[in-house]
Amino acid sequence: MKLPTKKYKVVLIGYRLSAGGSDKVMANLSVFFESKGIEVHNIIVINEVSFPYAGKLVNLGLLKNEGNGFSNKFKRLIALRNYLRAHDFDFIIDFRFRTKVIQELIISRLIYNSKTIFTVHSFLIDHYMPRNSWLARLMYNHCYANVALVKQMEELIVNTHQLSNVVAIANPINIEEVNKRRDEKLTIPFDYIIAIGQFENPIKQFDQLIVSYANSVLAEKKIHLLILGDGNKTPLEKVAKENKVTDFVHFLGYQENPFKYLKRARFLTLCSKNEGFGNVLVEALACETPVIAFDCSCGPGVIVIDRENGILVEDQNWQKLTEAMNEMITNAVLYQYCKQNAATSIKPFLLEGIGQQWLDLMKINLD
16 A cells, blocks of 8 residues: 655745845745645745745745834744744745844754754855855754855855855746747837846946947947836936937836846846846746846856857957947847847756756655
8 A cells, every 4th residue: 555645844935026136036936836746835924026926925024114123023924933843844945035144044054943944045145145144054054955056156155164065056937928928918118138136236237238338339239228126217217318228228227127128128137246146047948038138156157058149258358349249239149049049048957957956956756
């Protein structure tokens, strides 16, 4: 007689389910885990939800008041502890930024009460681990695993903090969601290229992108630049004005469905100082849109196959970036070749395969 399969319970903990790359990963994994019969709980600490997710939602952001003082933070910490203790979770997976050392030491050692996996979503690992290696080991060497996004990030964490439980698993893309949403109606009366990210994050370097765009042939050929994301656009508008491309650069704010914009773009440009992975590159390619990206640390080099699905540009070489934008417009043969390869090139990052890597990490056998 075959024994019944164990019902696994996993809790995913993040800041929110909106806007951020790690938030998107959390949402996608919740969908995958539930599709495999795993009971999924999602805990967020900021009241923002726009990504499709699966499972139960516990919104601690609803407990946050305007003052957000010590007593309010303590109240939410106790609520988190009580919820985790009330459920017999097999795994806790933490997607949050973790910069407050004392708070995170308490959470990692005293609040989390199940096998815990901490994720690191940036090459700037100080956003997730203390700079002091002794503290980093105290907080993270005892946990089940620490998940980096690419091998380069895994090696950085190991070499910096001598942690013994670091693995690399790339961010997944939910191709079913992309295919469903990319064909939603969109009316934009001009050709355009696109960039996506928070305006106020200097790492994205949108000011420099505007200058590079102004130096290219794109405006002359009536191909505009769309920038999607939140933040103060005034400094960027000033750069556009100074470079005489005000009429060609458009700031559309955060969009819940970026896929319909990506689908219709000539190509996407990523010009960051560094990346955790570069979700937007995979999302653009899933929409059959070629990409141009700096070969920065640490993600684009894993995603962009130079002159196969886009152009990988020497890191921080703005002249080469301008040349790449020009070539992607003027070299029709290269452009069409990259476009026809775009969708198939992201096979290694599809949710089913990446999700299976997570199951293998947790040694969850659902057969």
